[in-house]
Amino acid sequence: MTNLLPGKGLKNKLLVREVGPRDGFQAEKTPIPTELKIAVINRLGATGLSHIQAGAFVHPEKVPQMADSATVFANIKRQPSVTYSALVLNQKGAQRALDAGADAIETGLSISNTHSLNNTGRTSAEALEEVRRTARLVRQSQTPLWLNIQCAFGCAHEGAVEARAVGEMAKALLELMPDWLCLADTTGMADPVLLNRLLDEVLPIADSTPLLLHFHDTRGLGLVNVFAALQRGVFGFDSSIGGLGGCPFVPGATGNIASEDLLNLLQALGLVQKSTVFAVADVSRFLAKALNRPLPGKVCNLPEE
């Protein structure tokens, strides 16, 4: 039979980072009770997933939905096999995240100046300086560091993004020796052609630093991009339970790819266990019930198997 995926060791290198508790909840218009956040993270910790983005340490007035991240970190039931990471935008946030006991720190910048200014009030170049300072702090604490480039596949404001520019930014971030480098399709503009063009730039310089890809399913291409990435030997993906993270008021407008849909694809390819797919879909159904609305994912909306 035709070999769909390269390499044999893929299964061991596979990484699925669950971003629902941060990226997903942050997109919710109404406040999510801290208890629900903790309950969801605890349930996710028991599914077999190895990485959960459990909160963000950012300005509490700008992102009130994440203002309780320290309380969340203090009260979740930690599974020894699970890495609970936190997103930060600067040194101060990193220190708060470390104090709260985050197992890994994620930070980064947007390759789009417009997006960077809108999001953080800094240009991409200024953000890079802050990433350098933050990385130094995280490194001192010997905590794993994840760096990401937002808008790596295009920007809703600026349009197309040059793969070469992303490659140069990747080079600058790789000098900081991250444990993972994440390329994020912040606005759902990636497709297999753009992805391959970007990987042509970044894979040769990433060397042994593994890549993590963050896709949105805005145009239904999220899992197609995952499949195309696996074919290039990239094996790290962000996803969100139930596809949480889209605008909750636009039906079908999903945000992140749904974790259980991603896992279902990976299961079909022989890379994860069926039991993990079911367990994660169960958490999505629990969350859908708690939010009192259906989530945009596919597998979680099927009759239970």
Added chain:
Amino acid sequence: MTNLLPGKGLKNKLLVREVGPRDGFQAEKTPIPTELKIAVINRLGATGLSHIQAGAFVHPEKVPQMADSATVFANIKRQPSVTYSALVLNQKGAQRALDAGADAIETGLSISNTHSLNNTGRTSAEALEEVRRTARLVRQSQTPLWLNIQCAFGCAHEGAVEARAVGEMAKALLELMPDWLCLADTTGMADPVLLNRLLDEVLPIADSTPLLLHFHDTRGLGLVNVFAALQRGVFGFDSSIGGLGGCPFVPGATGNIASEDLLNLLQALGLVQKSTVFAVADVSRFLAKALNRPLPGKVCNLPEE
């Protein structure tokens, strides 16, 4: 750059068959007015699509939604560049479709006995006999003939389906010299591994008869399967405007892959024009307004570009 697709001539061989007006409307619980069917088909005819499944000639009491197909065929504004096909289940239906002026006749059978009995009251073997008789009639009229195998990727009742069994049934159908052979994932069970296994069986015997694949997006793998199929040189796909065809009362439970989402992928791969994507998405939005509910597709729910 990495070559994503085999061959150069793919663009010329590409076929997207719009099945919304038959497969999609047939799944609707409330009757669709004949005028709306005609309006949708007329709009689809102006988008650049080359094939539209415009109706079915089946038992009007069993499938009342399709009882007006002759009226639809009589009143649509035909575009010379478009093939308007009809689905039939037997000789009698084929004769009615030919009398109504269908440009191509589609018929077939289910590889699953249980599904075949439920759907037509015949075993797969009996259905094959009827397909033979129907094919003879269609051939006599020199009308293009499309044959399909339902449940080719699995059956909700019978579970897994052997690729070898599908290969044998494909062989029997190929003896009838169809213009296209369609493998249908009737219940959304296909994945890239099953697909490649099936193509390993069918491609060698299909020879110059082109294959058409019919995917459902039940588990979010519809476009992944399309991408994997393109990589094997298969270039014919069914799709439905807005992803029509799922149960309208289960959010996220889509039926067929959405035409504009499929076209958007094909556009990214350089195989279709952007204008066609936009034009088809416009028809989906028109239909969503007429049905007074959002359709499950992604691209049609984006802000208009």
